[in-house]
Amino acid sequence: MNPQGVQREASEGTSNRKRFRRLRLLTVLLVLAVYVIGLVLNTGLGSLSAFGVGSIAAMCPVGALETMIAGRIVLPVPLIAIAVAVAAAVFFGRAFCSWVCPVPLTRKLVTNKSERDAFAADRKKSGSFAKAFLRQRQWPGLGRNETTALGVLGVTLATTLAFGFPVFCLVCPIGLVFATLFAVVRLIAFNELVIDVLVFPTLIVLELVVLRKWCATLCPVGGLLGLFSRLNKTWLPAVDGEKCLVTSAGASCDACHAACNSDIDLVGNRGTGQLHDCTKCHACADHCDARDFFPLAEAERRKGG
C-alpha cells in the first residue's frame, strides 16, 4: 500500500506509532497520581475541578461558570480561572482532552468501543454521513460536533441558574473519576465504607458506554474550550499535498480520518469534526499510510519557510 515507495522499518514504524499514545497515557496517569498524592499528604491540592496552593487556585472553567451562576455572584478565582482556560485553549487548542483529561483513558478501561469506532459505525450505517437533521437551520459558523456540545453547555448553565447549584458537576465524568479515586483513598485510609465507591464508577461506566461520543459531541468542557480553540494556530495537523496518497495519487485512503477520535477529515473535510476540535493526540500522523504528515511541531517550521 505504498505506491510512493515510502518504506518504513516495521519495528521503527510500530514503536514510533505508539510513542505518542504512550506519552499521553503517561501524562494522564501522572496527573491522576499527583492529585491522589496531594490528597493523601494533606496538601490541599484538589482535583481537576479546582487545584492550587493556598488561596491561589485554577479551576475547571465550566465549574467556575456554574458556581458563579449558582451563587449569582462574581468571584475572583473563578473569573481568573476562566481567563486562564481561555488562554490555554488559544495556545494549546483542546490539548487538555488528550493529554490531561482522564475520561479517554477511563473509556478505554470500561469499554472496548473507542470514540472513533462510534464515528466509524455511524459512517457505515448511513452511507457516508449521517443525515443532517437541521441542515437548513444550522447557525452560521457553528456546525457538526460542537453544536451539540455547546447545547449541553447551555443546558448545564441554564439548569444551574434554575436550580441554584452546579447540576452538571454532579454527573461530570471528569469529576466522577476523581470522586471515585478519593472515595477509594478514604476507604483505604479511614475504612470509610459508603455506597458512593460503587455508585460513582457505575455512573461513569453508564455514561461512557451509552454516550460513546461524549468527548467530541457532548462534553461541555470540551465545547467551551472549542469555542476558543478556533484561535489556536499552533500544533495544527497539516497535510502535505505532494505526499498524501489521496491528493497526489487519487487513492481512496481514509487512514487519518479513521484514526481521529474527533472525526476530523483533514483531506476531504467530510468528517463531523473540524480542525479546531483537534485535541493534538497525534493519532492521525501516527496512522498515516504515506507518513506524509509533518509531526505537529514541524508544521510550524514549514510555514515559517
Next chain:
Amino acid sequence: MAAEGSGAGADACRDDAGAPGARRGETGGPLAISRRGLFAAAGVSASLLVLGGTAALAGHEQQVRPPGGQDVRGLLAGCNHCGRCVSVCHTRAIGFASLTEGLIGVRTPVMRFSLGSCDFCGDCATVCPTGALRPFDVAAAQAGDVSAACLGKAVLDERICLAWTFSSCNLCSEKCPYGAIELSETGQPVVLEAACNGCGVCENVCPVLSLRSYIGGSDRAIRVLPSTEEG
C-alpha cells in the same frame, strides 16, 4: 437513555465511502448536527433537568459543615466538589458527604468528628476557590468566640453516656478546649450551649462506641448537631 436513533435512512447524497472529491449536494460547508447527535444531546439535557429538579426538591438532612460553610445554600451553590478543603484539613476532620446524605449535597464537605476535630485553623476557607467556605476570624474562633465560627452544638445522649448511666467517665468535659462542658454535682457532663462552638473534640474522644460496641450503631454519646441559624 439517549436514543442512538434508528438508522438515519438512505442518504440521498450517498457516495462511495472514502472517495475523494466533491459529494453531490455538498457545497463543502459544514454539516449541521445529525439526528443521532441531537437525540444524545437532548437526552443529556433532559437528564440534567431531571437531576437538578430532583436534587433541588428532595430535602436533605442538615449536616455539620466546616467553619465558614454554615450558609448551606451558599455552600451548595458554590461547592464544585474540588476536594481542596478535605485535602488541606490537617486534623482530617473534613470528609465528603455521601450520596446517602442527600443528592444535592453529595461530595460537599462535611465534618467527620470520628476522624478528627476542628481547631479553626481556617485553611479550609482559605483554599476554597469559590467562597463556598467563607473566610472567618481565625483568632477569634480559636479563642472560643462563638460568633466568629460555630459549627453546631454538642448534644449529649444520656441514655448511652457512660457518666450518666454509670458515673464512670468525664472525658468530654476534660478534653473540651473551650470549657463548654461542665460536670454537675454528681459528676455528669452537661453542655453549656452558649460556650459550645461545635469543634467536635468531645465527639472525637467519646469512648461509647468502643466501650459499648454491643449496642451497635455509629452515634457516640455526645455529638455535634448542626444549628439551623446561619453562622
